[in-house]
Amino acid sequence: MPLPTPIPLVLLGLRAEIGHAVSKFLRPEYETIYFISSPEVAKSELPKLLAGKEPARATNDVGTENFTQPPRVLMFGRGYTPEFVQELKRSLEGVAQEPVAWAVGDPAKAPTGPPGPDYVEQVAKDSKAAVATWAEEGGTKEAFVVY
Numbered sequence: 001m002p003l004p005t006p007i008p009l010v011l012l013g014l015r016a017e018i019g020h021a022v023s024k025f026l027r028p029e030y031e032t033i034y035f036i037s038s039p040e041v042a043k044s045e046l047p048k049l050l051a052g053k054e055p056a057r058a059t060n061d062v063g064t065e066n067f068t069q070p071p072r073v074l075m076f077g078r079g080y081t082p083e084f085v086q087e088l089k090r091s092l093e094g095v096a097q098e099p100v101a102w103a104v105g106d107p108a109k110a111p112t113g114p115p116g117p118d119y120v121e122q123v124a125k126d127s128k129a130a131v132a133t134w135a136e137e138g139g140t141k142e143a144f145v146v147y
Helices: 016-026 039-050 082-091 119-136
Strands: 007-012 030-036 073-076 101-104 143-146
Touching: 007 016, 007 039, 016 030, 016 119, 030 039, 039 082, 073 119, 082 101, 082 143, 101 119, 119 143
Parallel strands: 007 030, 007 073, 073 101, 101 143
Antiparallel strands: none
């Protein structure tokens, strides 16, 4: 089954205001359907989303809440460690209806001070590039990528 257009994505970050801005830069290729802002919510809501079920109502306005298709990309901001994401991925093995790309920000690339004016745009560009090969190959296999 080919990837839908746009590709449904769940964005996971620690701050909704950054998530909102990143979400805009991910368009038109990706549709942020839901935004998760804590590891606890990730653990409780991702199983529902991956299984094609509706999650709890969002407490932010980042995602479109268009749950007609399950997410195909889970994009984690640099506030989530690759180790946490790998552990979460293992715990959710077999739950997703379709193969999913798990993209996580490289903590070594996180800004040490306040982010610069082009930080959000660069994060979106890097994260899109990280899953581009997976998407171009049709998203037929699970993927774990660090951007």
